[in-house]
Amino acid sequence: MGAGVAEVAAKTGHEVVLRSRKQATADATVAALEKSLAKQVEKGKLEEGDAKETLSRVTPTGHLGDLANCDLVLENVVEDLAVKKDLFSDLDQVCDDHTILATNTSTLPVTELAMATARPDRVCGIHFFNPAPVMTLVEVVRPMTASDETIASARAFAEACGKTAVEVKDQAGFIVNALLFPYLNNAVKLLETGVATRDDIDSAMKGGCGFPMGPLAVLDLVGLDTSLAIIDALYDEFRDPNYAAVPLLRRMVSAGYLGRKSGAGFYDYSKS
């Protein structure tokens, strides 16, 4: 997600500092962006000059301190509350007082991230969707602690990225995932209980509801580990049995079937 959000921000004229834990990973992400931009030029979707300018706006780094002077830091690390809390605490130490610290979490409590800093009024969620360059929505998530100025800045950033912004309170799943993930989880339940095959479940939702992708293909795109973390976070918040992760999903994650990113999930991607 981090790479996609960096692409969107740079394309729309923002200077981006792309930070990974290792310089080599940050460099590789920018190299992948260069390739992707070149493909877009080849297909006539992007002017060559715009691709060059986009790339020139992205500075890869392995140092957290290089984020010090950013107006906005939007983290995209693994969906794990402890990891994100540590990161917010570190960002709070290194970033300038004016910097807004935002998270792209799909469902974790933004208020807890805000309280891991000494600037809870300048922390919020800015939730892009996957793939970020394609999907038009951004959820601006307002924890109880955020100031109106922070939310207005987050909304302005999302709109400057060419996205439609909606505002939502800090509650697990926000709008989209609170509605989407019980549906995806129940699709796995249909598969697990043998009610229908993978292909028939996906075909049914495409043909019957006009959805562009079936639910099992969506889970592979999102990542089964990220999906499980989202479903677990919904269950933690609401304790609703309908939000309890289906055992098959948990077992697939344990076995390393994470979807597209690992080469296999409900579908096999090893040849694509």
Ligand SMILES: NC(=O)c1ccc[n+]([C@@H]2O[C@H](COP(=O)([O-])OP(=O)(O)OC[C@H]3O[C@@H](n4cnc5c(N)ncnc54)[C@H](O)[C@@H]3O)[C@@H](O)[C@H]2O)c1
């Ligand atoms: N996958 C989606 O469809 C989707 C959509 C919207 C938002 N998100 C959110 O984006 C975030 C990232 O999700 P993803 O699907 O890209 O996950 P991912 O597992 O593909 O990538 C997470 C990255 O975080 C890195 N990482 C782990 N610990 C780190 C740390 N301490 N510091 C820096 N980097 C660290 C990992 O090396 C990895 O590159 C999550 O919060 C997720 O909820 C994901």
